[in-house]
Amino acid sequence: MIPAGVSTAPRRVLIVDDHPVVRQGIKLMIEAEPDLTICGEAQTEQQARKLVRELRPDALLVDLSLSEGDGFNVVRDVHAHFPEIRVLVLSMHDEAIYAERLLAEGASGYIMKQAATDQLVTALRTVLRGERFVSDTLKRSLETRREVEGAPSSRLSSRELQVISLIGQGLGTREIADNLSLSVKTVETHRLTIKRKLALDTNAQLVQYAIKWHGTPAG
Numbered sequence: 001m002i003p004a005g006v007s008t009a010p011r012r013v014l015i016v017d018d019h020p021v022v023r024q025g026i027k028l029m030i031e032a033e034p035d036l037t038i039c040g041e042a043q044t045e046q047q048a049r050k051l052v053r054e055l056r057p058d059a060l061l062v063d064l065s066l067s068e069g070d071g072f073n074v075v076r077d078v079h080a081h082f083p084e085i086r087v088l089v090l091s092m093h094d095e096a097i098y099a100e101r102l103l104a105e106g107a108s109g110y111i112m113k114q115a116a117t118d119q120l121v122t123a124l125r126t127v128l129r130g131e132r133f134v135s136d137t138l139k140r141s142l143e144t145r146r147e148v149e150g151a152p153s154s155r156l157s158s159r160e161l162q163v164i165s166l167i168g169q170g171l172g173t174r175e176i177a178d179n180l181s182l183s184v185k186t187v188e189t190h191r192l193t194i195k196r197k198l199a200l201d202t203n204a205q206l207v208q209y210a211i212k213w214h215g216t217p218a219g
Contacts, residue, residue: 012059016062026120065093080106086130108133
């Protein structure tokens with residue numbers, strides 16, 4: 001028997017993603033669950049802000065890359081003004097680069113789109129219980145990063161985090177430039193800025209730091 005005063009209504013989820021096919025797939029997956037329902041869909045940052053205020057969902061499922069605006073801003077805004085709303089980031093971007101910062105800025109969880117089919121519903125239920133959801137790989141990586149003195153996530157910009165992650169993967173300046181569609185000069189500037197912010201004197205120290213920070217091997 002359900003205790004008096006306990007609501008049995010499905011928990012309401014707002015989707016923020018600029019791809020209609022992705023939104024439809026997520027909607028079909030969630031609507032198949034009796035305890036979850038989709039209360040709205042947004043494809044831009046502005047639409048997301050508007051619907052959050054109008055609908056007050058229980059949870060927000062948000063992609064970082066939007067056709068207009070930025071998913072980062074949505075996470076920050078919801079956490080600042082509606083901290084009771086749980087925010088689960090669903091993204092194709094590497095969790096090793098972005099997840100730690102997003103969790104620090106108010107996200108309740110982070111899930112890669114590649115894992116969404118198997119884990120999305122579990123992730124939503126986890127954050128709706130007030131718990132944090134991250135992959136096992138990310139948990140191990142975060143534990144390792146805590147052991148690195150002066151972990152960079154709070155001091156580097158998102159672009160600088162991308163650069164140091166690629167350095168940690170063994171990429172050179174030209175390869176990083178090609179990967180991020182930047183000029184070699186811009187990447188060199190980022191490397192100098194990263195060394196300054198992390199108090200590193202040489203490129204060798206930067207590479208050593210980046211390899212250690214990048215995380216633990218999977219398995």
